Amino acid sequence: MKLPQPLLAGRLVKRYKRFLADIVLDDGREVTAHCANPGSMLGVAIEGARVWACEHGDKKRKLAFSWELVEIGKTRVPVNTTNPNKIIKEALESGVIPELTGYGEHQREVKYGEGSRIDFLLSGGRRKKPCYVEVKNVHLSRSKGLAEFPDSVTARGAKHLKELETVASGGARAVMLFVVQRSDCRRFAPAADLDPAYAKALKSAASAGVELLCYDCEVTTAEVVLRKPLEIHLD
Incomplete structure (x- = not known):
């Protein structure tokens, strides 16, 4: 981007x-x-x-x-929280996220659940199941090499996880994708001390079949590009 x-x-x-x-x-x-x-x-x-x-x-x-x-x-x-959706749009189009390749159509801001909109709905192609992808911006890093989300209480974020749980229980793919807009982290974890409810909801979602992905970015003064996956730690 x-x-x-x-x-x-x-x-x-x-x-x-x-x-x-x-x-x-x-x-x-x-x-x-x-x-x-x-x-x-x-x-x-x-x-x-x-x-x-x-x-x-x-x-x-x-x-x-x-x-x-x-x-x-x-x-x-980068401080702009609208960047991740643009970054992921480009990444999906270029096929650089292996877990999300094989779909013929990428729709944005599709209504689903209880008054929510999914960031990306992937369908068609060689994949049998549609895939609902929620994207979150991550910039917080309080410990060397560790990216964390959220940086404050987010009831909306917890709601999105519940919506994804419902999608997964219905037989479709549900993906929570964290985009770390920085290149100095090796792993990701929920910031349980800042929002324990979100950390609990994330564990619940993972147990219910929601797939968790986290990628960092290469950042210059010219562009921000999705780079590589980070380890995810829930405990």
């Missing part, structure tokens, strides 16, 4: 009101950028961190800048 260009480097002053971030650019300008991340951004919204923003030039938008990347240590981490 290509990132907006050009990206302008700077330092994060603060992130506030969920969708706003004050940034001092290297050229001296002090700007307020849109932050496309409604979550807590634990571990990535660090004041003084090296960041990259895009001046998009869209006059219809209230803010002229959007915050795209932050550097944590030596690792660049």
Whole structure:
């Protein structure tokens, strides 16, 4: 997935009101950028961190800048939570996720369950069963090499897992796919101390037949590309 260009480097002053971030650019300008991340951004919204923003030039938008990347240590981490669905769309089309190949049709945002929409519904091709794929963005890493989700309580996330359990019990494939938007992790685990209910729901879903996948990404200032699977630890 290509990132907006050009990206302008700077330092994060603060992130506030969920969708706003004050940034001092290297050229001296002090700007307020849109932050496309409604979550807590634990571990990535660090004041003084090296960041990259895009001046998009869209006059219809209230803010002229959007915050795209932050550097944590030596690792660049995209902050936009809409990226993973775009990354997975490209990955499905290019067939780089072996577990999800063999389908002839990829539909997005299909209604299912109780008022929910699945991120991707895969069907047709040589696969006999349709496959429901829920995608989650992961950026949290509090311990070296460990990616975690969620970074705060997510009742919505737990609801999605229950919906996937129902899909699996009905005979279709149900997949929970975590996309780690960073390249410095080797394994994944639920952040049970931050949201014990979600951690419990994830274990329940796995026991009920929901398939769990986790992939990391290669990140540059030009693009974010799905890279390799990570180990998943539920205990």
